[in-house]
Amino acid sequence: MNRKHTISRIAAAVFAAATIVSVAGCGAASASGNGVSSAKAVDKLGKAEGQVSILAWPGYAEDGSNDPNVDWVSKFEQDTGCQVTSKTYGTSDEAYNLIKTSDKYDVVAASGDLTLRLINGGLVQPLNTGLIPSYKNVYSFLKNRDFNTVDGKTYGVPHGYGANMLMYSKSTFSEAPTSWDVMFDTAKASQYKGKIDAYDSPIYIADAAIYLMKHKPELGIKNPYALDKDQLKAATDLLKEQNVNVGEYWSDYLKLIQSFQSGDAEVGVGWQVAYNQLDSSKYGIAMPQEGVTGWSDSWMISSKTKNTTCAYKWLDYIDSPEANAQATEYFGEAPANSEACKFATDKDFCTKYHAGDEAYEKQIWYWTTPISDCLDGRKNVKCTDYTEWTKAWQEIKG
Template sequence: MENVVRLTPTLKAVAAVATLVLAATACGSSGSSGSSSGGLNPPDLKAQSKLGKSEGEVNLIAWAGYVEDGSNDPKVNWVSDFEKQTGCQVNSKVAASSDEMVKLMKTGEYDAVSASGDASLRLIASGDAAPVNTNLVPNYKDIFPDLKLQAWNSVKGRAYGIPHGRGANLLMYNTQKVTPAPTSWAAVFGDASKYKGHVTAYDSPIYIADAALYLKATKPELKIKDPYALDQTQFDAAVALLKKQNGDIGEYWSDYLKEISAFKSGDSVVGTTWQVIANLTADEGTKIKAFVPKEGSTGWSDTWMISAKAKHPNCAYQWLNWIVSPKVNAQVAEYFGEAPANAKACEETSDKNFCTTYHAADTAYWKNIAFWNTPIEQCLDGRTDVKCVPYAKWVQAWTEIKG
């Protein structure tokens, strides 16, 4: 349903994996906490009650950079020790999109998936993902509290996965060419014509939520509560704003190396980015700043989920516990370029400023991030008197927006 690129941060990772596809992760409204999945009523599946004997292998679907065994970079390997300690041989498949993840999970051939928010509710609603017994994941206790039982990884207080990592979508601008310094997303919406042809935006249907978040702050008459829960009127307003913006866009980005290059050359001077991209752009010598504007931002948070048809559930549970253990979660976070989910991971990062740079423990920072979620007809903001526009129609609209 999308063609978005999921990025790995290091140049070595890029060389190994080339271009990948990013998918949305998620939460409900900006600053929301707790599960709020509206009228979603998933099948009544039971979580596993206790761990049994290891089955000897586990089949995983993951974003590139999440399951590294040293084959891409000999120095990047957290799979081999897992296999030695558990006896579970890891078989992994890199997925290019959330839609591919959903299709693969439906085959029943995979035990677990690192699902993003635009996939997680689909997997829960269809019964392809089982509830998770967090008591079987000892490292869960050290996960940051504001990542637990959220709208993209739980329904009605039942956990459907283990948080892995998170990041925010930032506004980046060239400090030498964009003046005065912007404070608002108006820089890429209302004022975008000032930089016509040099504005960049994230290439994904989920970017519609960025427009909705801006309208939430600037058009209160629309009564938008959650940028992923848009009725037809609200949705049409967001689409209209993006169609207007399209005339000022120089390039929609999905490959982060192209965004770095565009900012370096001056082809792009303002637009959306991630912290890891901002870091690398600055390292290239480009004078940029990246920040969360006053309206807040969208963002992503990935969740390891277990298949309801898992043939190796015991090894899957051991993998979930391993991947969020402090040392491993730190390794993944640094390699991928995201804030770790385990609070103790910050003590294990090789760069001692890493968690500060990525705001890992900054609760106030994350309250301003509306994490990606799966738009469904049952409005995620709790409304029952209207239907909201489902993600399939976001995909259709994105094609129209881009012309």
């Protein structure tokens, strides 16, 4: 993938609410007594209003202004008559505050750490997917997940997805590591003290929870985003132990790349797009046996919008094979539309990002907002929410 500009998904850095997708099975989340379940999707669309305002990650709604050769918004405007205005954001917290305090945004691209907050806050509306023809070709494993579906209602149309993998220097590891123990097991991690890069966000607590699921089953963790107080404490304690070995916490993947290239990092959590920009003869990337966290972003429509038809048209367009291929290839993630690979400019694009590879996908626990109603189905306990995760993260970093 050729990128000559900086698209940093600073996103994950100050995440504002994590959302979960169970690896073991799909299943919609439940509303937390907030009246969300009474919301209804529209039955039909009217005449296009002529405009739509989009709030999205950098690189999700390119109109040629950043690079004249990168533009999929103009075709949408020509085809629909809906003129696009867009704003980018750097973190999920920023996006949440913008949507909560303003009615100017019709559509938002939200990561899993944000979606449940928008849904449970009544800030986005349920969707009639029958009015979004492209939705039928979205990979089935991205549908009806806890981060985009509540009480059986779809609130988000998938955009793309990716995993948080184990990256390593081949000069340090003669063979690819097979476990996160090189980052979490104190004895092993101490060998790389100051050379470990970790993700800078409360949602990173889920990575520790995944490790504990495998290595401390007595804790009873079934879902890394559904942690009761004891389970959260165990994950927090593990990350406090890891902290003394961490050289850098990153939120901009370009800094992760620089850390490996400079030799400041020998092992860490990273994205496929970062690895693709490194010399593969010197660096490697692995899927550890415990599994990984990841993301699946969703396009959602504001409950305050006055441009419903243009908003629906955008969701249908951005999930169409050609536009979805352009957007996800440019950003660096697997597309959501199963037909998108046909339109990729890099013939190896979908192979690099494991598009449609269900065996690979099943190992990903997608970011999901931790909420007090346990996402693993437990009814007799109260789980910790994102506010509690944020406090724990502050303790971890000190």
